[in-house]
Amino acid sequence: MKTYDLIVIGAGPGGYVAAIRAAQNGLAVAVCEADAVGGTCLNRGCIPTKALLHSARAYQELQNASFIGILADNVRFDLAKIHARKDAVVSQLQNGIEQLLKANKIDLIRARAAILGQGRVRAGDETLGCKSILIASGSKPALPHIPGIEFALTSDSLLAEARLYPRLVIIGGGVIGMEFASLYSAFGCEVAVIEAMDRILPTMDREISQNLGMILKKRGVRIFAGARVEAIEKEKDGFACRFTAKGNAQEISADAVLCAVGRRANTENLFAKGFSVACEHGHIQVDDAFRTNVEGVYAIGDVIGKIQLAHAASAQGIYIADALAEKPRSVNLDVIPACIYTDPEIASVGLTVDEAKMRGMDVKTGKFLLTATGKALIEECERSFIKTVFDAQSEKLIGVQMMCPRATDLIGEAATAVANGLTTGQLISVVRPHPTFCESFTEAVEAADGRAIHAAPPRR
Ligand code: NAD
Numbered sequence: 001m002k003t004y005d006l007i008v009i010g011a012g013p014g015g016y017v018a019a020i021r022a023a024q025n026g027l028a029v030a031v032c033e034a035d036a037v038g039g040t041c042l043n044r045g046c047i048p049t050k051a052l053l054h055s056a057r058a059y060q061e062l063q064n065a066s067f068i069g070i071l072a073d074n075v076r077f078d079l080a081k082i083h084a085r086k087d088a089v090v091s092q093l094q095n096g097i098e099q100l101l102k103a104n105k106i107d108l109i110r111a112r113a114a115i116l117g118q119g120r121v122r123a124g125d126e127t128l129g130c131k132s133i134l135i136a137s138g139s140k141p142a143l144p145h146i147p148g149i150e151f152a153l154t155s156d157s158l159l160a161e162a163r164l165y166p167r168l169v170i171i172g173g174g175v176i177g178m179e180f181a182s183l184y185s186a187f188g189c190e191v192a193v194i195e196a197m198d199r200i201l202p203t204m205d206r207e208i209s210q211n212l213g214m215i216l217k218k219r220g221v222r223i224f225a226g227a228r229v230e231a232i233e234k235e236k237d238g239f240a241c242r243f244t245a246k247g248n249a250q251e252i253s254a255d256a257v258l259c260a261v262g263r264r265a266n267t268e269n270l271f272a273k274g275f276s277v278a279c280e281h282g283h284i285q286v287d288d289a290f291r292t293n294v295e296g297v298y299a300i301g302d303v304i305g306k307i308q309l310a311h312a313a314s315a316q317g318i319y320i321a322d323a324l325a326e327k328p329r330s331v332n333l334d335v336i337p338a339c340i341y342t343d344p345e346i347a348s349v350g351l352t353v354d355e356a357k358m359r360g361m362d363v364k365t366g367k368f369l370l371t372a373t374g375k376a377l378i379e380e381c382e383r384s385f386i387k388t389v390f391d392a393q394s395e396k397l398i399g400v401q402m403m404c405p406r407a408t409d410l411i412g413e414a415a416t417a418v419a420n421g422l423t424t425g426q427l428i429s430v431v432r433p434h435p436t437f438c439e440s441f442t443e444a445v446e447a448a449d450g451r452a453i454h455a456a457p458p459r460r
Contacts, residue, residue, distance in 0.1 A: 003128065004029060005022070006028070006324060007132075011108070014302075016097055016317075019317075022321035025322065027325055030108075048086050053186075055086075064380070112269065115135075136301045137265075137303050139308060142261055148233055149232060153256055164189060167255045169191075169257045170193045174203075178212065178216075181193050181216060181221050192222040192252050201346075208348075212403070215382050228243060230243055238256070239255075240252070263308055265305055266303060277292040277299070278293040300320060318330060336349075337414070339407070344381065345404070346403050364390050370385060372454070374435040378435070385402070390424060396422065397418050428446060430442070443455065
């Protein structure tokens with residue numbers, strides 16, 4: 001029986017990153033993956049959606065670029081080319097991961113793995129031995145119990161098809177729902193979003209939800225919040241989605257219905273008969289060090305159901321790989337930024353004002369509107385802002401929320417600041433370049449003391 005120090009189940013951003021770091025740390029590692037490497041993020045999530053969004057943005061920019069005197073009345077796009085480009089990006093990245101695994105002398109076992117017991121894994125027909133097992137098997141779209149839900153598509157199926165539905169109803173106004181709403185509306189499709197809570201992106205800063213709602217409504221997206229879907233029915237040409245919003249029964253016809261109401265853990269056939277680890281609501285239960293209730297068996301990423309983000313899974317993978325090799329802890333898992341690739345982009349890290357207040361913290365806050373800055377005017381931005389939240393006593397930055405172009409990159413600086421407890425003074429002392437979006441971060445920090453240069457002074 002071939003044996004390893006570590007067998008990783010799943011080659012997504014949690015699993016393959018853990019495997020590489022473990023190999024760098026001198027461990028003998030195997031990764032079992034039945035599907036393409038890269039997991040949901042690369043094959044059915046972050047990368048393909050962002051590749052499509054990039055194309056959508058290029059198309060939208062061409063349509064809106066009247067200032068360069070576009071000559072054709074009707075700018076058109078070739079959907080087959082857009083999908084081929086997305087597939088090429090995915091395939092190049094899959095190759096990259098495979099090469100990295102090879103270069104790090106990691107055995108990639110292309111088979112479905114099942115855990116037989118402590119230190120024993122069956123991969124296809126082979127039984128493997130190991131000191132530790134890391135479950136990084138990810139998640140799948142969840143489907144609510146709604147009559148007719150079998151007619152709905154998921155983000156998996158929508159991304160796999162090289163087609164656009166002219167009329168799309170999206171159930172769920174969370175991250176996936178709003179990214180698809182942004183994408184589909186950019187391609188000129190009719191979109192309606194049906195969200196159960198009182199606002200879209202209910203876990204985000206309230207002003208971000210409101211601003212996105214306003215921007216999308218201007219683009220023709222219909223948003224129904226506080227709504228309950230009653231049924232999806234097949235019609236002659238398409239589907240009807242019946243729902244109740246604010247007590248009124250409504251119905252929308254569409255060519256497709258996308259269900260985006262969250263994701264559930266992927267634990268199907270993961271355990272051989274007679275063996276299991278403790279689960280809660282379908283997710284694998286772990287402690288703060290990602291240990292399951294069975295010694296030597298760990299779990300990270302979407303399958304544990306805490307923060308379902310690729311970069312969180314990768315960071316957890318690094319944590320485990322370092323811990324198994326008895327190396328000092330190298331990642332701070334307490335500060336995980338979140339990004340939403342709508343147009344404009346949204347990103348946040350740390351606490352919002354409401355969350356800080358709910359914890360009884362005394363805070364001071366800053367807000368800077370980018371809309372009148374040189375960079376925003378040049379790039380024709382919609383209403384954009386950066387908000388900062390500081391602990392009033394220590395003056396340390398504890399949270400940042402952004403809705404502006406490049407927010408998903410800019411949040412990196414904010415994450416460094418929050419993770420290292422940087423203060424107003426330390427953040428202001430840094431000179432940021434002009435004209436950029438990042439210089440507005442300086443202003444959002446200064447705004448917390450009423451001293452932003454490019455904003456009217458606060459009323460006294
Ligand atoms: P989500 O939890 O972000 O949003 C689901 C939304 O559906 C919520 O707003 C919820 O109130 C609503 N909802 C639930 N049941 C409903 C019902 N019956 N009718 C109407 N609305 C209903 O989940 P998601 O958008 O499916 O995304 C899944 C996971 O993937 C999330 O953890 C998300 O963070 C992650 N993800 C991240 C990114 C990114 O980082 N950019 C992109 C896509 C997905």
